[in-house]
Amino acid sequence: xxxxxxxxxxxxxxxxxxxxxxxxxxxxxxxxxKDKDGNDxxxxxxINIIENMLDAYRDLALNSIERRIGRNEYIDxxxxxxxxxxxxxxxxxxxxxxxxxxxxxxxPRHTLQYESASIIELFCxxxxxxxxxxxxxxxxxxxxxxxxxxxxxxxxxxxxxxEETFEITILSLKEILDDIDKNTIYKDDDYWQLYxxxxxxxxxxxxxxNTHKEGIFWGISNFWRIWEDMCHTYAFKNYNxxxxxxxxxxxxxxxxxxxxxxGHKIFCKEDNFENPFFIAxxxxxxxxxxxxxxxxxxxxxxxxxxxxxxxxxxRINFSIKLRHSVNATKKIKEIYNKFLYFLxxxxxxxxxxxxxxxxxxxxSDLKNDKSNFVDKFFQxxxxxxxxxxxxxxxxISCTQYNEKIKGDIIKQVSYEFALSQNxxxxxxxxxxxxxxxxESYYDDIGDFMNDNLLIKxxxxxxxxxxxxxxxxxxxxxxSEL
Numbered sequence: 001x002x003x004x005x006x007x008x009x010x011x012x013x014x015x016x017x018x019x020x021x022x023x024x025x026x027x028x029x030x031x032x033x034k035d036k037d038g039n040d041x042x043x044x045x046x047i048n049i050i051e052n053m054l055d056a057y058r059d060l061a062l063n064s065i066e067r068r069i070g071r072n073e074y075i076d077x078x079x080x081x082x083x084x085x086x087x088x089x090x091x092x093x094x095x096x097x098x099x100x101x102x103x104x105x106x107x108p109r110h111t112l113q114y115e116s117a118s119i120i121e122l123f124c125x126x127x128x129x130x131x132x133x134x135x136x137x138x139x140x141x142x143x144x145x146x147x148x149x150x151x152x153x154x155x156x157x158x159x160x161x162x163e164e165t166f167e168i169t170i171l172s173l174k175e176i177l178d179d180i181d182k183n184t185i186y187k188d189d190d191y192w193q194l195y196x197x198x199x200x201x202x203x204x205x206x207x208x209x210n211t212h213k214e215g216i217f218w219g220i221s222n223f224w225r226i227w228e229d230m231c232h233t234y235a236f237k238n239y240n241x242x243x244x245x246x247x248x249x250x251x252x253x254x255x256x257x258x259x260x261x262x263g264h265k266i267f268c269k270e271d272n273f274e275n276p277f278f279i280a281x282x283x284x285x286x287x288x289x290x291x292x293x294x295x296x297x298x299x300x301x302x303x304x305x306x307x308x309x310x311x312x313x314x315r316i317n318f319s320i321k322l323r324h325s326v327n328a329t330k331k332i333k334e335i336y337n338k339f340l341y342f343l344x345x346x347x348x349x350x351x352x353x354x355x356x357x358x359x360x361x362x363x364s365d366l367k368n369d370k371s372n373f374v375d376k377f378f379q380x381x382x383x384x385x386x387x388x389x390x391x392x393x394x395x396i397s398c399t400q401y402n403e404k405i406k407g408d409i410i411k412q413v414s415y416e417f418a419l420s421q422n423x424x425x426x427x428x429x430x431x432x433x434x435x436x437x438x439e440s441y442y443d444d445i446g447d448f449m450n451d452n453l454l455i456k457x458x459x460x461x462x463x464x465x466x467x468x469x470x471x472x473x474x475x476x477x478x479s480e481l
Contacts, residue, residue: 119180121149122173123194126201129160174202189263224392228291230477231390231433231468232256234445237476241296243269243385246289251480262287269295276418290415292388298427300374300382303332304339306366309357314364319357331425335382342373384427387415391432398432398465399453408432409457429462436467445469 128146131138138146150158153176158169177198184191232247236256245267248257257265261275266289268275277288303323310317320343322336344353346369351361389412397405412430420428436446449465458465 118149118176119184119191119194119198121145121152122176122180123198125149126160126173126198133161170202173198177202192263224390227392227435228390230473231388232292233477233480234468234473235292235294235388237480239294241294242267242292243295244273244290244293246291249480264289274422276422277415278418288411288414288418290387290412291390293419294386294388295426296384296386298382298384300335300378301339301370303336303427311363314362315360316363316366317357317359318361318366321356332427338377339373342376343369346372382427383423383425384429385419385423386429386431387412387419388431388433389415391434393432393434395434395436395449395453395465395467398434398449398458399455401455401457405455406457409461409463412463413461430464432458432463432465433468434465435470435473437470442469443472445472 124142124145128138128142131142150156154169154172155165158165158172160166160169162169177195181195187195228247229249232245232249233251235242235245236249236251245256246264247267248255248265250256256267259266259268259273262285264287275287277290278285279288304320305323306318306320308316308318320340322332340356343358346365347353349360349362349365351365352359389408391408393405412432416428416430420426438446446466446468449467451459451464454463454465
């Protein structure tokens with residue numbers, strides 16, 4: 001955890017965007033978009049901006065929320081004299097009596113302000129539009145709130161899928177969302193779940209101007225969301241040692257998320273997981289969310305690089321140093337210094353040393369000394385965390401200094417520090433995972449960038465950059481559709 005911070009300082013892929021549709025077919029979990037002649041435009045089921053909206057709809061009880069934020073008609077009779085000017089007066093001619101009616105009062109209450117009701121109506125409008133476009137049944141209550149929103153804020157022909165009014169509709173919804181957020185004082189978890197789903201949808205920014213030569217199709221400018229899903233899907237399909245993951249993807253028809261922090265769903269391996277990833281300021285927490293963490297076992301001497309400088313017969317001259325790829329925590333440095341001291345105390349058969357350089361060392365002695373060191377000081381293999389951050393960057397962005405990579409490094413180091421507070425005896429490594437395109441015959445998952453090519457800040461913070469095989473990840477990802 002990171003406390004008392006004043007602030008959290010913590011090549012974009014462009015697709016063309018939808019212009020509306022002439023027809024959509026639904027098959028299995030996929031949406032198939034067709035043009036007016038029946039030709040396929042795109043088949044894609046993992047458009048996150050749509051999934052986020054539908055997920056929020058499934059998770060929220062809208063009727064319950066609406067009741068909770070509705071106006072209160074309670075009348076405080078001790079203050080009735082203050083509302084006589086707002087009352088309705090009914091005069092009965094027969095009796096000459098006058099009845100006074102007061103509908104509501106402005107009384108202090110612990111509830112959302114009236115403006116916040118608009119976020120539910122805005123949400124229902126988008127859900128209604130999406131469901132109609134996908135030819136799904138729209139709930140009666142959703143339809144009612146959607147119509148109410150449209151009557152109040154939009155013209156009769158405005159729609160998310162009308163090619164003539166699409167752009168102005170998106171712009172209007174952005175302005176309305178911003179106005180709602182500014183005027184809503186009390187914001188609970190339900191509010192933020194709605195707000196985040198709407199924000200992701202609206203700022204996917206569907207573009208009316210770019211078209212494909214064979215038709216207009218759906219896409220999103222922030223492809224990094226798809227890249228993250230691809231990486232998460234590959235990880236959950238191939239690794240059994242995932243400790244933490246910021247995802248709620250579906251694997252084998254089941255969502256992986258099993259807990260939530262700050263209203264955000266994540267995966268945690270431990271049932272009693274004590275989440276260290278937050279910034280605390282004045283009694284409030286702002287949660288950080290690393291993409292994925294694996295927990296593995298490793299040989300304690302994996303932290304050491306052995307560099308053989310000269311070899312003759314059975315003798316070698318070699319140097320040792322901390323492996324560049326590991327985060328040199330206090331625990332790691334202790335193991336390294338203890339091993340260096342152990343080798344110096346174990347010299348025999350004419351071997352000598354100077355600093356971290358060893359001369360005339362029998363190769364068989366080195367093998368035995370390494371084994372004896374582990375047996376003496378370690379009863380079992382050590383635990384190690386590997387923190388992965390999925391980066392939709394190209395390789396050049398990791399070799400030339402820029403503000404974006406600087407911010408990425410700060411966040412990664414923050415993750416490491418937070419994790420080390422709860423697990424001080426564990427080794428911690430960090431990797432950025434970027435997409436790479438290999439020759440068609442290349443079937444491995446990828447390899448690491450040469451450390452010498454990386455910018456200084458990456459090397460100084462022991463962050464490795466892994467070039468993941470895009471085609472390989474894509475194949476695994478599509479198999480889950």
